[in-house]
Amino acid sequence: MGETEKTHNDYNLVTITEGTTKIQFPEFDKVSSDAPVFYNPHMELNRDISILALQTFQKEQNRPIAICDLFGGSGIRGIRYKNEIDSTDTISINDISETANEFEKINVELNNLQDINIYNHEASAFLRSHRGEFDVIDIDPFGTPSPFLDAAGYCARKNSLLCVTATDTSALCGTYKEPCIRKYNAKPYKSEYCHETGIRILTGYVALTLAKYKKYIEVKLSHSTEHYMRLYLEVKKGSKATDESLNNIGYISHCKHCLYRETNNGLATSIQDTCPECGEKLIHAGPLWLGKIQDEEFIGEMIKESENKKLNSKKELLKLLNSCHGEANAPITFYDMHHLCRVLKISAPKLDLVFDQLKKEGFIAIKSHYNPLAIKTDAPIKKIKSIIISLNCS
Numbered sequence: 001m002g003e004t005e006k007t008h009n010d011y012n013l014v015t016i017t018e019g020t021t022k023i024q025f026p027e028f029d030k031v032s033s034d035a036p037v038f039y040n041p042h043m044e045l046n047r048d049i050s051i052l053a054l055q056t057f058q059k060e061q062n063r064p065i066a067i068c069d070l071f072g073g074s075g076i077r078g079i080r081y082k083n084e085i086d087s088t089d090t091i092s093i094n095d096i097s098e099t100a101n102e103f104e105k106i107n108v109e110l111n112n113l114q115d116i117n118i119y120n121h122e123a124s125a126f127l128r129s130h131r132g133e134f135d136v137i138d139i140d141p142f143g144t145p146s147p148f149l150d151a152a153g154y155c156a157r158k159n160s161l162l163c164v165t166a167t168d169t170s171a172l173c174g175t176y177k178e179p180c181i182r183k184y185n186a187k188p189y190k191s192e193y194c195h196e197t198g199i200r201i202l203t204g205y206v207a208l209t210l211a212k213y214k215k216y217i218e219v220k221l222s223h224s225t226e227h228y229m230r231l232y233l234e235v236k237k238g239s240k241a242t243d244e245s246l247n248n249i250g251y252i253s254h255c256k257h258c259l260y261r262e263t264n265n266g267l268a269t270s271i272q273d274t275c276p277e278c279g280e281k282l283i284h285a286g287p288l289w290l291g292k293i294q295d296e297e298f299i300g301e302m303i304k305e306s307e308n309k310k311l312n313s314k315k316e317l318l319k320l321l322n323s324c325h326g327e328a329n330a331p332i333t334f335y336d337m338h339h340l341c342r343v344l345k346i347s348a349p350k351l352d353l354v355f356d357q358l359k360k361e362g363f364i365a366i367k368s369h370y371n372p373l374a375i376k377t378d379a380p381i382k383k384i385k386s387i388i389i390s391l392n393c394s
């Protein structure tokens with residue numbers, strides 16, 4: 001005889017509150033995909049940001065939005081979306097696990113909600129059988145979203161919002177090259193700005209996947225936080241506009257010796273292999289997205305929207321959103337102050353002084369959410385180094 005199926009009565013239950021929503025799930029020792037139902041408290045910030053992004057998108061669309069929470073787990077996303085976002089239509093929560101489905105139903109009842117449907121399907125199969133039904137598709141899987149993006153590309157409606165989480169950051173950041181090539185068909189490299197490269201590889205892969213279906217993306221918000229990356233993309237339609245949008249695909253080239261870097265647009269473009277500054281070999285990452293990865297106006301609206309919501313992570317969330325807002329028009333990649341100083345073999349001057357001097361000399365100088373020591377600037381590497389050296393001597 002096989003094992004007897006467990007029901008919720010067989011577990012010690014834990015109840016938590018995020019936003020204004022209560023969620024119950026079986027107690028677990030550590031956050032893991034082996035838990036009977038997955039709940040990760042470290043993702044609360046991610047979910048809080050999602051509430052603001054979806055509400056902002058709903059207000060832009062000015063109609064009730066139908067939402068698909070494709071990997072429901074405890075149901076926390078879909079249930080929070082129904083409970084905490086104004087003007088939602090039906091919410092569809094899907095999960096391949098029946099135990100997850102059981103808790104999703106319990107949690108819908110716990111919050112006295114209507115108009116939420118629970119489904120038990122493989123994610124891509126579910127999307128394909130509900131093509132064009134959703135205004136928002138939220139992809140929050142274990143690890144890589146890559147296997148589900150083709151179905152999302154096929155099924156996403158015109159002017160819909162596609163939200164994508166990736167937790168396989170070691171692949172996207174280039175710690176391991178082969179998994180990135182396998183999953184994202186792109187070559188990464190490890191550098192001080194590899195989290196930005198990772199976001200751009202993921203975005204580029206989504207753009208190329210959607211292009212098959214004459215769909216293209218506009219990035220509303222992207223961030224790399226702790227162990228994951230998250231994208232909010234508006235999906236648009238049209239073959240000509242898709243062709244034009246693919247001009248945003250290209251490569252970043254980097255010199256490890258002197259920290260020179262450059263970008264080249266185009267899928268099959270010719271790229272120099274030698275650093276024009278020092279003559280060492282350049283390494284290349286891509287294909288990846290060289291277009292905008294933050295939308296100033298959208299993020300500005302999200303920041304305003306935060307005043308209307310009860311969110312536990314508000315302080316941290318506002319710090320992150322304000323930083324992303326500031327990065328909207330920043331140059332691609334950044335310099336890490338300590339890394340620069342290690343290459344120069346000098347001690348680091350005060351970061352603010354470097355920012356002041358760059359601005360005084362007419363260059364852009366912007367901080368970044370990726371790293372507290374980041375400098376996003378259009379100043380050439382020689383100029384940045386000479387500023388640091390002169391500040392170090394003064």
Ligand SMILES: C[S@@+](CC[C@H](N)C(=O)[O-])C[C@H]1O[C@@H](n2cnc3c(N)ncnc32)[C@H](O)[C@@H]1O
Nearest residue numbers: 038071072073095096097100122123140141142
């Ligand atoms: C990372 S968890 C989801 C977490 C949830 N969105 C949250 O915010 O707490 C991933 C979920 O996807 C489910 N899952 C895994 N593979 C799947 C597949 N191919 N199709 C549908 N669901 C799947 C798992 O059972 C698990 O509950």
Ligand SMILES: [Zn+2]
Nearest residue numbers: 255258275278
């Ligand atoms: Zn060089």
